Every structure is written in C-alpha cells, then in structure tokens.
Amino acid sequence: MFDRILFPIDDSDGVAAIRDSVYALAAAHDATLHVLNVADTAHDSVTRIGDEVVDALEQAGQQLVDETASKAAERGIPTKTAVIQGGVAATITTYATTADIDLIVMPTQGRTGIEEHLLGSTTERVSRETPVPLLTLRPDATPLTTPFERLLVPTDGSDTATAALDVGIDLAVADGSRLHLLSVIDTGLFGGDLRADQFTESLTAAAKQVIDEARDRATDAGVGAVDTAVKDDNSVAEGIRSYAADADSDCIVVGTHGRTGLDRYLLGSVTETLIRTAPVPVLVVPPADHAPEE
Secondary structure (H helix, E strand, O other): HHHHHEOOOOOOHHHHHHHHHHHHHHHHOOOEEEEEEEEEEOOOEEEEEEEEEEEEHHHHHHHHHHHHHHHHHOOOOEEEEEEEEHHHHHHHHHHHHHHHEEEEEOOOOOOOOOOOOOOHHHHHHHHHHHHEEEEEEEOOOOOOOOOOEEEEEEEOOOOOHHHHHHHHHHHHHHHEEEEEEEEEHHHHHHHHOOOHHHHHHHHHHHHHHHHHHHHHHHHOOOOOOOEEEEEOOOOOOHHHHHHHHHOOOOEEEEEOOOOOOOOOOOHHHHHHHHHHHOOOOOEEEEEOOOOOOO
C-alpha cells in the first residue's frame, strides 16, 4: 500500500527511538525508504575551514542519512537520501509532493534546545500541511509491530473523515486488520443547556447513520472484521483515546479537519491532541483537496 515512505531525520533521541519501527514498516510494505535531513536555514550553520566555506549542518545531515540508509540496506530495504536546506516543515511537505511520497513517518518529539529540528510542534505543523498521510510515532512507546491488527477510525461523516476512512479501509484490507469505527458525541458542547438531552438524541441518531454507512463502505471494500460504536464524552480526544485503550487498538486513523457547527468532531486541534497524547501511532490523513498553509 505504501510504496514510497519518507523518514525525515535529525540526530535527536526521538528519531533514533522510532528508527527500527520505520524499518519494519518499510519492509512490511516492500517500500523504498526516502531518508531526508533538513539543514534548517533558521540557524547559522556556515563554518569556514581554511579557504573553504563548509555548511556544517549539511555535512552532519549527510552523515546521518548515509548511516540510516546503510542500516536500512542491511535489512534489504531500498533507500533514497537527500539533504536539503530550508524551513523544516515546508521542506518536508514539498519533498513529499515532488518525490510522490505515499507516507511520511515522524516522531512526536525531538531533542530540546537550540537544535530542535523535529520537535512535536514541527510534527504537528507537518500534520496540518502534509499533502499525504502522516504516521506519528511516540518515541517512548513499544516499537511498532506490523501489520497493524486493530485499526481505529473515528468518523463524523465529513468529507475529510471519509478520506481518513478510505485510507483506514485500504490499510485494513492490505494488512487483514480488524477495523473499529467510532463516532464520539461531544457533550462538552452543550454546557448546562437544558436541551442537552434533545441535542444528544439528535446527534446520536445522526452518528449511528454515519457509522452504519461507514461500516457498509468497509464491508463492500472487503474488510473482513468491522466493529462499530457511538459514545458520548465531554472531550472528543479523550473519547477516542479511551475507546482505543478498551479496544486495544494499535493505530488511530484520523482526518485533519471536520465539519463545522455543533458536530465538528475531528477538528485539527483534536488531531493534534491525539498526536501529542495517544499511546498508539496516529495516522493523519489530509483531505483530498488539501493545500499547504501559506
């Protein structure tokens, strides 16, 4: 399913912690691994040695990508490497477009201090700008096992949620995964409104219809095992996390935007919260018509 995987790297502990997981993913999908280091032009990286001007960040970056590619090659994974100067998030998303990448994999945090290239905040920015799915991995989590066995797809029926659903369905078919479909009723929207029960009943009925349609879409596509649920929670992100824990999900597939109004379940802010707090990998799927931020 993923033929070309992009792994942006720096020398942070976060990147090192997920490296084996990235290798496992690439091997499972028989993918070419693109290893990219961004020499962040926001920092002064030029050092003079004798009469030559040497970009210290580019030198260090080349060593990093070469070492990563060499270890991938030992596992039989084909690689392509690049070291590019520029802003980190913009360079990653531009490379993903020009190299026809199918999936970006990044950690949810990087090093601290002045050389913080791949901090969680950068990963979150990439999640908003990426033209392709982005898989975020927690450096402190158990190394990734592939294929995924239990995928969780939260949905609200919006176009963007449907785009995430389609990726989740494709991955479930490819990996033979059990697919969990979830809709969360955000009761926190109602506050102390006396009509909350009426709103909840209406939204629950709509959510059940969305879930039924999503289930039919999945079964028609060939997913063998599908579980469905509609639940109430005063926090959408917490509702998703608690369901993921109860269902022992090993990946959450989520869109970057949701519909507007009272039923805006899958806003980018919820996705970013999941990236920071979910105990399992989060696969972020952009809308089909997504354009990077200016």
